[in-house]
Amino acid sequence: MTGYNFAYLDEQTKRMIRRALLKAVAIPGHQVPFGSREMPLPYGWGTGGIQVTAAVLGPNDTLKVIDQGADDTTNAVSIRRFFARTAGVATTTRTAEATIIQTRHRIPEQKLHENQIIVYQVPQPEPLSRLESSRIETTRMHGLAEYGLMHVKLYEDITRFGHVSLSYDYPVMVNDRYLMAPSPIPAFDNPKMDMMPALQLFGAGREKRIYAIPPYTKVVSLDFDDHPFRTTRAPHACGLCGATDSYLDEVVTDDRGGRLFVCSDTDHCETHRDVGHVGSEGVAA
Amino acid sequence: MSDETLLSARGLNLHFGTIPALVNVDADLWPGEVLAVVGESGSGKTTLLNVLSGRMAAQSGVVWYRDTAGRIADVHAMPQPSLRALHRSDWGFVQQNPRDNLRMGVTAGGNVGERLMAQGSRHYGDIRAEAIRWLEQVEIDADRVDDLPRTFSGGMLQRLQIARTLVTHPRLVFMDEPTGGLDVSVQARLLDLIRGLVARFGIAAVLVTHDLAVARLLAHRVMVMQRGVVVETGLTDQVLDDPQHPYTQLLVSSVLQA
Ligand SMILES: Nc1ncnc2c1ncn2[C@@H]1O[C@H](COP(=O)(O)OP(=O)(O)O)[C@@H](O)[C@H]1O
Numbered sequence: 001m002t003g004y005n006f007a008y009l010d011e012q013t014k015r016m017i018r019r020a021l022l023k024a025v026a027i028p029g030h031q032v033p034f035g036s037r038e039m040p041l042p043y044g045w046g047t048g049g050i051q052v053t054a055a056v057l058g059p060n061d062t063l064k065v066i067d068q069g070a071d072d073t074t075n076a077v078s079i080r081r082f083f084a085r086t087a088g089v090a091t092t093t094r095t096a097e098a099t100i101i102q103t104r105h106r107i108p109e110q111k112l113h114e115n116q117i118i119v120y121q122v123p124q125p126e127p128l129s130r131l132e133s134s135r136i137e138t139t140r141m142h143g144l145a146e147y148g149l150m151h152v153k154l155y156e157d158i159t160r161f162g163h164v165s166l167s168y169d170y171p172v173m174v175n176d177r178y179l180m181a182p183s184p185i186p187a188f189d190n191p192k193m194d195m196m197p198a199l200q201l202f203g204a205g206r207e208k209r210i211y212a213i214p215p216y217t218k219v220v221s222l223d224f225d226d227h228p229f230r231t232t233r234a235p236h237a238c239g240l241c242g243a244t245d246s247y248l249d250e251v252v253t254d255d256r257g258g259r260l261f262v263c264s265d266t267d268h269c270e271t272h273r274d275v276g277h278v279g280s281e282g283v284a285a
Numbered sequence: 286m287s288d289e290t291l292l293s294a295r296g297l298n299l300h301f302g303t304i305p306a307l308v309n310v311d312a313d314l315w316p317g318e319v320l321a322v323v324g325e326s327g328s329g330k331t332t333l334l335n336v337l338s339g340r341m342a343a344q345s346g347v348v349w350y351r352d353t354a355g356r357i358a359d360v361h362a363m364p365q366p367s368l369r370a371l372h373r374s375d376w377g378f379v380q381q382n383p384r385d386n387l388r389m390g391v392t393a394g395g396n397v398g399e400r401l402m403a404q405g406s407r408h409y410g411d412i413r414a415e416a417i418r419w420l421e422q423v424e425i426d427a428d429r430v431d432d433l434p435r436t437f438s439g440g441m442l443q444r445l446q447i448a449r450t451l452v453t454h455p456r457l458v459f460m461d462e463p464t465g466g467l468d469v470s471v472q473a474r475l476l477d478l479i480r481g482l483v484a485r486f487g488i489a490a491v492l493v494t495h496d497l498a499v500a501r502l503l504a505h506r507v508m509v510m511q512r513g514v515v516v517e518t519g520l521t522d523q524v525l526d527d528p529q530h531p532y533t534q535l536l537v538s539s540v541l542q543a
């Protein structure tokens with residue numbers, strides 16, 4: 001790893017990011033601006049998440065990187081390789097063994113614990129961005145906790161579709177104070193954020209924002225009393241491990257219309273199979 | 286009439302460069318009273334409304350508001366969150382152009398329900414039922430509740446704005462030329478409606494209009510403004526039937542000629 005500082009970023013940049021992280025942890029759900037750096041990866045590949053991970057990573061950490069729940073996508077593999085190379089840290093695909101988990105679009109199925117940090121890659125940190133384009137106005141709405149507009153959006157959805165039409169990046173209230181975008185995780189994962197023992201950090205590179213949820217913080221998905229927030233998943237068992245409680249991806253298995261529902265969390269699926277579970281299409285491990 | 290005013294202003298001054306928009310203006314509004322501010326275009330009426338409602342700062346002077354608990358607040362010294370909360374609950378503002386206030390991409394029900402949601406209502410069925418009740422109050426068919434305002438006529442848009450404003454039962458409503466820009470026949474119906482609602486709910490209002498007929502129909506008292514100066518104030522009938530100031534006499538006579 002010659003030519004690079006530990007974890008690629010120079011120490012001064014990491015200190016700047018850590019200061020932003022401390023502020024973010026002190027004000028749960030509040031977006032803190034930070035001087036986002038150019039990274040040797042394109043935006044959308046998680047430069048915000050990578051910078052946050054670089055700032056909190058230590059030599060003794062074990063890193064797991066997932067993309068849509070999988071450890072083996074191009075994005076996940078290249079980020080994992082990036083830190084293995086620039087920081088020499090151990091990497092793993094096992095949720096239970098990781099001390100830091102960088103993620104795009106999922107929260108692992110396995111419950112996270114106090115000694116873990118989960119870092120989310122965030123494309124759009126502003127939950128009101130689709131409703132109000134002016135950042136001055138959204139900043140004021142956050143400052144005064146004026147979130148009526150978000151409920152108008154939910155009202156309109158129920159009026160038009162009979163239910164809230166958001167299936168991912170479903171807005172949450174953090175610590176009864178800040179409205180927050182959970183990043184494009186499925187609404188299925190929202191309840192996992194509530195009172196999570198692990199520290200949750202969010203990095204948006206292009207939008208230059210960092211935010212956080214400290215351990216054991218209340219996180220509530222917005223809803224109406226008579227239209228309560230509900231999670232949905234495909235009504236199937238995982239074809240490989242038989243799990244009926246995990247979030248499923250639909251995969252096309254051949255060119256004759258064959259389809260298979262499998263766990264989107266690949267580690268969860270493998271762990272489940274390792275202890276002997278098997279789905280309709282699976283072979284015992 | 287109670288001797289305790291709902292809203293009072295003293296010594297308001299505001300110049301835009303050399304243009305005097307407000308010159309030593311005093312104003313008082315009692316609970317349940319409709320006060321019309323009349324005068325030609327450019328006389329300072331809208332500016333006065335904006336300053337009274339805290340939306341614009343004067344260069345000198347003070348505006349007091351007495352809240353539901355009887356506490357008196359200096360409107361321009363209030364913290365921003367308190368003033369905004371007041372605008373969302375106890376107060377309402379009806380614009381001349383309803384499009385400036387309505388969300389054109391949101392259904393009629395969503396528009397009327399917004400203030401309820403902003404105040405913390407979290408029951409979809411209740412919000413919708415209340416929205417329908419208010420649409421009926423302003424004579425819009427209940428079956429329009431899920432329609433977008435862009436399918437509404439000008440008069441309906443103005444009535445929708447009124448429903449959206451009154452849904453939280455404000456004690457005080459500021460109205461800027463609420464019937465301006467509408468056909469005469471539509472105006473008459475809207476004026477009747479406003480008069481009925483204001484009386485039924487005991488709403489106090491400051492109503493800006495250049496149209497003395499509107500003032501006569503709706504207002505208990507009028508203030509006449511000329512180049513930022515209040516030249517005459519009094520009971521509506523007295524001022525309009527027996528104007529004392531030459532400028533008021535001119536205004537009244539030009540109406541008679543019209
Ligand atoms: N923001 C502003 N900047 C400069 N001049 C203004 C502004 N607002 C109003 N004025 C001027 O102040 C005077 C009073 O305006 P306004 O209160 O809108 O009158 P009215 O509502 O009676 O027509 C007018 O001469 C107007 O041109």
Ligand SMILES: [Mg+2]
Pocket residue numbers: 330331332
């Ligand atoms: Mg005006």
